[in-house]
Amino acid sequence: MKKLGILYNPKLSAALPLARELEAEMRAARAEVWVCSSWEEEMARQQISGTELVFSVGGDGTVLRSARIVAPWPIPILGVNLGRLGFMTELGAEEVRDRLPQVLAGEGWVEARARLGVELLGGRPQELPSALNDVMVGRGATPRVVSIETIIDGQPLTTFVADGLIVATPTGSTAYTLAAGGPIVHPSVEAILLQPLAVHINLKAPLLLPADAVVELLIHSEHSAVLSVDGQVNIEVSSGDRIRVKRSPHHTRFLRLHPPGSYYGRLAQRLCLGQ
Incomplete structure (x- = not known):
């Protein structure tokens, strides 16, 4: 080399x-x-x-x-x-x-791992770095639940009233998602994992989506919330902000x-x- x-x-x-x-x-x-x-x-x-x-x-x-x-x-x-x-x-x-x-x-040998692309839409559109582990939308400094309207491939799923919601890759299934009670997904599986966090009244089970699914999250909250990419890139979001998460065209390659x-x-x- x-x-x-x-x-x-x-x-x-x-x-x-x-x-x-x-x-x-x-x-x-x-x-x-x-x-x-x-x-x-x-x-x-x-x-x-x-x-x-x-x-x-x-x-x-x-x-x-x-x-x-x-x-x-x-x-x-x-x-x-x-x-x-x-x-x-x-x-x-x-x-x-x-x-x-x-x-x-x-x-x-080289192993390729999927990444997630994430965009902040609405009045202040912004493309953020892609995620290897996960994208999390959740409550900010105020310890109160947020309402997250969740749309998959253009079809409404539900509105989670919860501490937050994680959208994860199989790689991320051994990170925050695992701590939240989610399943471990082998990294070769082509899928996106949706994991609610401390849901008040709603679907509490994790949801495994096809790898090409497009997830949109619309924030409804009277107080600020946070959008976190791999737990390292964090920005404040507020009511009316829309976040789109989908498979990134880029992969992370590991030498094994x-x-x-x-x-x-x-x-x-x-x-x-x-x-």
Whole structure:
């Protein structure tokens, strides 16, 4: 590989030293390398042209930031876990040191994960970054329920009176949706997951939609609400705002070194199942 990037979590003390260690090894192998904080998204985008692989050094939050930076380009990400769960990461710190020669030799396979495009419509239209995990619409600072009129493929479904509503990818089914009691969906399944949050009176069960479904959410509330993309991009929304969520044309690509069949064992390990 001729050009590599390393995005690291600046809030983890071990992340930058590991990034510099990997950088030195890559340069010794005659690769061009850039290193950037995953929080400096615009700075990273300026360096990404021609990059063949991006190392994400941190945890799942760092992977989400890395994926948002890389999203318009078909560049694989190799997640290195220094965090807690690391659902989306592939290697730990010691593993990446041991297996770096394999990575530089081009070994491994690429897994594509779906993303969700999100638009804020109405009086202040705005296209937001796409989501790898989920899009959440919910109550803001005031601890009161919001009413979310939900329309799927142009057909009214219901109006949720709830703390919020999550629209998630299969990847996101192990994130906020799982904490809300939703199902775990294998990442290869082509679907969109609709998960209500603390519903007052209405449909409480999650709903699995076709991957090409278009979900529109219309806010009815006397107080402010929030629109959150992957829990990292958050904007205030108010009554009358309409949010459209649908499958993005872009995918997040992960470099994998473990075999495809390892998903279930790794899932059980991360969730401490059977213990």
